Amino acid sequence: MKDNIKILIVDDDLDAVELLTKRFRAEGYSTSEAYDGGQALQKVKEYKPDLIILDIMMPKVDGYEVSKSLKNYDETKHIPIIMLSAKAKIPDKVKGLDFGADDYITKPFDYRELSQRVKYWVAVKVGVEERLNRIQQLEKELIQSERLAAIGQTVASLAHYVKNILFGLKGGLYLANIAIKQNDTDSLKSSWDILENNMGRISDLVLDLVEYSKEREPEFEKCSPNKIADDVCELMKESAKEYDIEIVKNFTSSTDEIFLDPKAIHRCLLNLISNAIDACAFDVSEKEKWQITVSTNFKDDGAVIFQVSDNGLGMGEEVKSKLFTSFFSTKRGKGTGLGLLNTKKVVNEHGGTIDIESNPGKGSTFTITIPKRDLKG
Amino acid sequence: MKKVLIVDDNPDVRKIVSKLIQVSGYKALVAKNGLEGMGMVKEDRPDLIILDVLMPKESGVRMYHELKTDDNFKEIPVIMLSGIPKKSFLKSQKVLDEFSGESAPEPYAYMEKPEEPEELVGLMKEILG
Numbered sequence: 130m131k132d133n134i135k136i137l138i139v140d141d142d143l144d145a146v147e148l149l150t151k152r153f154r155a156e157g158y159s160t161s162e163a164y165d166g167g168q169a170l171q172k173v174k175e176y177k178p179d180l181i182i183l184d185i186m187m188p189k190v191d192g193y194e195v196s197k198s199l200k201n202y203d204e205t206k207h208i209p210i211i212m213l214s215a216k217a218k219i220p221d222k223v224k225g226l227d228f229g230a231d232d233y234i235t236k237p238f239d240y241r242e243l244s245q246r247v248k249y250w251v252a253v254k255v256g257v258e259e260r261l262n263r264i265q266q267l268e269k270e271l272i273q274s275e276r277l278a279a280i281g282q283t284v285a286s287l288a289h290y291v292k293n294i295l296f297g298l299k300g301g302l303y304l305a306n307i308a309i310k311q312n313d314t315d316s317l318k319s320s321w322d323i324l325e326n327n328m329g330r331i332s333d334l335v336l337d338l339v340e341y342s343k344e345r346e347p348e349f350e351k352c353s354p355n356k357i358a359d360d361v362c363e364l365m366k367e368s369a370k371e372y373d374i375e376i377v378k379n380f381t382s383s384t385d386e387i388f389l390d391p392k393a394i395h396r397c398l399l400n401l402i403s404n405a406i407d408a409c410a411f412d413v414s415e416k417e418k419w420q421i422t423v424s425t426n427f428k429d430d431g432a433v434i435f436q437v438s439d440n441g442l443g444m445g446e447e448v449k450s451k452l453f454t455s456f457f458s459t460k461r462g463k464g465t466g467l468g469l470l471n472t473k474k475v476v477n478e479h480g481g482t483i484d485i486e487s488n489p490g491k492g493s494t495f496t497i498t499i500p501k502r503d504l505k506g
Numbered sequence: 507m508k509k510v511l512i513v514d515d516n517p518d519v520r521k522i523v524s525k526l527i528q529v530s531g532y533k534a535l536v537a538k539n540g541l542e543g544m545g546m547v548k549e550d551r552p553d554l555i556i557l558d559v560l561m562p563k564e565s566g567v568r569m570y571h572e573l574k575t576d577d578n579f580k581e582i583p584v585i586m587l588s589g590i591p592k593k594s595f596l597k598s599q600k601v602l603d604e605f606s607g608e609s610a611p612e613p614y615a616y617m618e619k620p621e622e623p624e625e626l627v628g629l630m631k632e633i634l635g
Contacts, residue, residue, distance in 0.1 A: 296519065300523070304525050326518070
């Protein structure tokens with residue numbers, strides 16, 4: 130276990146350093162040395178010792194300063210420090226310990242005693258390091274397994290989404306073949322529509338996947354937030370009606386325009402409203418009616434707020450915390466399927482924020498805030 | 507003409523499967539969730555039910571159990587269409603069995619999405635002749 134234990138010897142007394150160096154090396158330790166406090170701090174950074182023998186009385190920066198400094202930093206606070214001093218009184222020892230020393234030996238000392246103390250502190254440090262490594266390892270494994278779970282969930286969601294599209298293609302093809310055999314032009318046309326529709330969904334999906342993987346700067350244009358919100362509401366109206374959900378528009382009366390990427394924001398709103406529809410559709414509680422309120426508003430500082438509010442399922446803390454890990458929203462909806470993660474990415478690219486408030490059983494409200502941008506020329 | 511009821515919340519699936527039903531020579535009945543589905547079963551008794559598992563407003567899990575524990579309807583053959591593995595579906599039925607005290611038999615067939623249209627058509631012919 131003495132393999133490559135590194136001891137840093139700090140003392141302005143060259144003879145003392147030489148002596149200790151010889152004795153430590155004879156025991157199998159590796160050593161390095163420093164002759165004043167400043168040099169010591171530098172050496173610790175480079176040499177990364179497992180233990181430090183530290184003389185107190187040194188010119189410029191003394192042992193107290195060195196000890197205090199090292200114990201202040203996460204990277205060095207675990208290195209045991211054995212202070213050496215001619216000052217033997219209790220107050221001196223206490224001062225040393227106050228400044229962070231782990232142990233204190235008075236000069237002149239018997240090397241054998243020092244050697245024993247060194248063995249002890251090295252064992253302590255190794256034990257602490259092992260424990261820390263184990264904790265770090267566990268943390269890494271936890272993050273990794275969460276990431277795998279998210280990826281697994283993502284892959285599963287993606288597979289599910291593609292399965293749906295596949296069924297559309299297979300079905301459309303099957304029906305088209307029959308229509309051709311029976312010379313039925315009308316049936317052929319409607320089968321063709323099904324095929325076209327599903328090809329379109331694959332294109333959208335690929336586009337979204339590519340968009341997500343790219344580090345893209347948003348393409349800013351001056352536009353009206355109301356127009357974007359209105360477009361999305363109109364697009365989703367039919368879907369919502371299928372589940373007896375009403376979409377209510379609550380737009381600002383201001384006709385101000387703001388710089389943002391309209392296509393990207395359109396996708397975000399599409400995603401939020403699609404999720405809201407799911408939340409209401411899957412809510413089995415007794416409610417008079419289900420409503421999704423889409424609002425726009427301007428803040429005093431010129432930032433724009435988009436809000437999508439529903440009175441559906443709502444979610445608890447655990448679900449809320451996992452919201453941004455899964456890529457794809459649930460199986461239906463006019464959206465391309467790329468979920469909240471893409472929305473969050475777009476909002477971040479705009480320098481904005483997305484906030485969620487939710488009450489299980491009562492509903493959820495998603496709020497996107499996009500700051501004002503001054504783009505000249 | 508024999509009647510086949512398709513219950514699925516996905517409009518594309520409803521469109522395609524009703525077409526498949528029609529070209530096979532049967533009448534297609536369509537419902538978008540379990541609630542609607544049960545309504546249609548009571549109103550216009552089908553000879554075969556094709557049932558999706560995951561749907562809002564009464565899932566296929568519930569509707570299946572309701573069908574199979576009702577003397578009036580338990581004889582109607584059911585083909586399950588599903589995004590979840592057969593094991594999970596059967597487990598869910600067991601749970602419902604425990605709650606209601608009645609046990610439901612396994613469906614005639616269990617197809618995992620995406621279904622092969624030929625297979626679905628073949629099954630329908632097998633059951634209805």
